[in-house]
Amino acid sequence: MLDPIAEARRRLGLARRFYDEGRAGDAVAVAETALAVVEQAGGPNHPAIAGACVELSLLHERLSQFQKAEKYARRSIVITEEYSRNDETLVRLRVKALGCLALVERVYNRFGAAEVLYRSALDLAENGTWPQPQELAELMCGLGAVYLFSSRFGEAETLYREALTLVGADHPGAAVVWHHMAELDLMLSRFITGESYARRALALRERQYGEYHPTVANARAMLAAVLARQGNLEMSEKLYRKAISTFERVLPEHHYDLAVACADFGMLMAAKGNMAAAGRLAQRALDIKRRILGRNHPEVIQAIEDLAQYN
Template identity: 30%
Template sequence: MQPDASVPAIVSPLSRTARLRRRLGRGRAALRAGDLAGAQRRAEQVRCALPAPGERSPVAGDVAVSCLQLLGDIRRDRDDLDGAVRLHRQSLRIAPDDDRRARCLAQLRVGDCLRLQAQYADSERELRAAVDLARRCEPPDPMLTAATLNALGILCKDIRRFHDAARHYGEALALLRSALGADHPRLAFVFHNLAGLEHAQGRYAAAEPLARHAIALRERGDGPTSPGAAGDLAVLGAVLLGLGRLSEAEVALNRSRRLWTSLRGVDHYEMAVVLSNLGSVLDARGDHDAARSHWRQARRIKQRVLGDRHPEVVALRHTVRSDRTDGSTSAGAVAVGRAT
């Protein structure tokens, strides 16, 4: 017997919530794969299905929180850091007080964006609050705790508190290994950051195997064309540059550049990092004019994303304006940490 089309189908609140959660899950998977348009489309579909403020709805409240957080993550990946912070703060305002996981994720994202904007004191306050919330989750969530410790480690590395960074990374790695196993692909981002930490201290030989291990894990997880893989190649390129292996560095950096171009276009912050390092390769070879051209492109992108007074922009401006042509003007290799 065929169903009567004149009788409206009954959709239970549970099934509607489940459908929206699945859609958000697909959106987050698209974001991990670098498909920003697909992630945005699914997030907007969920947002359109949510009730207006104050309106009663059978949809579970966590859907609205998760939707805002996904939209915030998309803004961050589109280099709109202010927009990302605004959305994550909005998700924090509507998250229930007893939903420690949702509140932790919001503060983690806010703290990471503030770090990128060089608002280090505010970033540390948010990240430490996120770590505290993660530790108090019931049941315990080792993955979430590891993510917050990893983000705090990146901040400590950026402000040159290297001992603290190593401690936070070490605890994050131990938690992940205990939860997932010693060689799980999701450990890639911690090895990426451990390589960046060694790089920041000039210990390039120690950094290389860590960077290569991150790449190997990433290829088994997110795949060789994911945003994570592009970031891992950039770190490897920076490490090889530090070791003076210029040809190998150039190969890794150009692979990263091609990936970022296909994933984010030519004006993304991560592209500026790669361009800066490629400029340093050219500078080390004595091609100072080409190096300055790369640094100018990197400065233009970073100035748009970070503002005119950000330390990274100031450093590149000084490098580009220098009249010296003996190679000592090099901006130096940069290795960027990854929060997830």
């Protein structure tokens, strides 16, 4: 009979494969069965439970189910706190759990808490012998995003460039860094370099995932946003339509990335004089953000203000 912990690991690997294939619902279902297996085999605080919780947190975050992502991340943090810091497998799990919770805190605009969590994760990771450059780069980009949305642009850019040096400019893992650098340059109106960074992120993600993957669609939406600000409205519209079509096909109906794309596409439609389309897109963005972020979130308030401009 297969060892229960080994069986749980097999199921978590299957869940990751399902997500990469665009089968997000199946991925969550399989990951939940993995958690049930280790809970039954090892008790409530077995370290393997922390691993299953991390995977479930990541999956729920990718599906914009942030409350569930937070629940699983916190459970993993509590479990890994109980075990020796000399066990690098558990330290690695703790780093991932801290990163998961930091991302949720960032989404909810709790930037102080997010910064503390990201720094804790980086401190643990940098003291270990196990981290892959891509893992560190993703944590650095997460902290950089906290700085970005706190208007600490210089600190964000420094982290992004350090992350790029760490992972290598042409490595598939560099896509996340190029994406964040494009977002920074978009916010700072540096559109020439922003376009270059967005194109590099899109090329790397297409090479890794193919044409119809939510990560690829997200990269298309970023490039569309940069091109729109440069006045290339026709190409931007094509990219937005393709990105939104992909999101609708592979993501849940209420997803953060879809809301962002709809809001930005609405601004483009308004710039082209199609106020009716702009209003429909803005309403859709508002409905999604209100559902997943709550009525009092700053992005929901901004979405209400955006919609008012088109009516």
